[in-house]
Amino acid sequence: MKALVGNINRYALHDGPGIRTTVFLKGCTLHCPWCHNPELISPEPEIAFYLQRCISCGDCQAICPQKAICMESENRLDRRRCTGCGLCVESCPTGALVLTGREYELEELVELLLRDRLFYARSGGGVTLSGGEPTQQLLFISALLERLHREKIHTIIETNGLFSYEQFAAACLDHLNMIFFDLKYLDARQHQQMIGSSNTLILANLCRLLTSRAQDVVVRIPLIPGYTATAENIEQIGKFLRHQKARHFSLLPYHPYGLAKAAAVGMTPDQTLPTQAMDQSELLPWQEFFYELEMVTP
Ligand code: SF4
Ligand code: SF4
Structure with a gap:
């Protein structure tokens, strides 16, 4: 059994509690204009x-x-011809070419993840599955989570919420300690307009998770200037979460790292997005709004 992995980040400190290893899986079902990992969208x-x-x-x-x-082309690559063999990457002396996406066998990945189990144990950390959208490789992550659970490793999934609930629950839920669930827009029209797909299934899945596992669900809201970071959107999300008795939330401040990566993989970066990261002080008004709703960050 194999998975296509875009990146593995050991000693991660911002993807859940403690010291963690984050596995970024390739493939995503959404196309957010501000995507922080556009190199992981393609499967x-x-x-x-x-x-x-x-x-x-x-x-x-x-x-x-x-x-x-x-060499004469500004983009350098004709992506229709490229098979992703990686020979050019190996030959490049400066790291100008980077191959994203390497297949891992299940036991190969488990062995790599268990190398840091002492760090996990001492820090209260573990393994986080991210992406892309990890549920796009559901059979593999099901087996991986089951193996990690058997080894008593704390596990988290970061998901965009677009999955079949029945399949997700059967494959993963018993082997997950926490679920980081991204929520961009509450309004169906805005979600469709900005991201190009419906949020009906996403909201239904979030409600079902909050009903069964509210204590383990962290709802993550990206604050994107010109997109999600509007008083109307955040207010709607806040009211919805209070009604659903959500316990934990996390605001994700905008950063522009995705812009250069989008250009590097041949996408056209959204020119309306700021080139500066959001300052910590800019989060305060939004955080205070959620504190009024009696919710807490995890
Ligand atoms: S990965 Fe590099 S060497 Fe291989 S086909 Fe693509 S451009 Fe050519
Ligand atoms: S530096 Fe790398 S990308 Fe640039 S021409 Fe040489 S091999 Fe190609």
């Missing part, structure tokens, strides 16, 4: 090209068996 291996690191040596063009690299 296939993908080459990112960083022009500022390139010294124009031409080694990548010379080695590519598909003739997918053209």
Whole structure:
């Protein structure tokens, strides 16, 4: 059994309690314009090209068996020809080419994750599955979570909430300690307009999780200037969460890291997004609003 993994981040301190290893799985069902990990949206291996690191040596063009690299082209890659073989990445002397997406066998990944179990135990940490959208590789994460649970490793999933509840519950729920559930818009029209898909299933899944596991669910709300960070949207989300008796929330401040990564994988970054990260002080008005709703950050 294999999974396509975009990245593995050991000693992570911001993906749940304690010291954790975060596994970023490839493939996502949503297309948020502000995505922080656009290189993980595609369910296939993908080459990112960083022009500022390139010294124009031409080694990548010379080695590519598909003739997918053209030195004269600004984007450098013809992605329709590229098979993701990675030869150009190995030949590049400066790290200008990066391959995102490597297959892992289940036991290979388990072995890697268990290497840090002492850190997990001493810090109250564990393993976090992120993405992309981890439930896109449901069979694999089901087996992985079951293995980790058997090893008594604390587990978290970060999800966009777009999944079949029955399948998710059967595959994962018993082996998850916490669920970090992203909520972008409450209003169906805005969700459809900004993200290009309905939020009906997402909201239904969140309600079902809050009914059965409210103490383990952290609702995460990205604050994106020009998109989700409006008083109307946050107020609607706050009222909804209070009505559903949510216990934990987390506001995710905007940062612009996704812009460069989007360009590197051939997407057109949203030009309306700020190039500056949101300052911590900008979170305060939104946090105070949630404190009034008697909810707490985890
Ligand atoms: S990954 Fe392989 S096919 Fe794609 S550009 Fe690099 S060498 Fe060519
Ligand atoms: S091998 Fe790397 S540094 Fe050389 S031209 Fe290709 S991308 Fe640029």
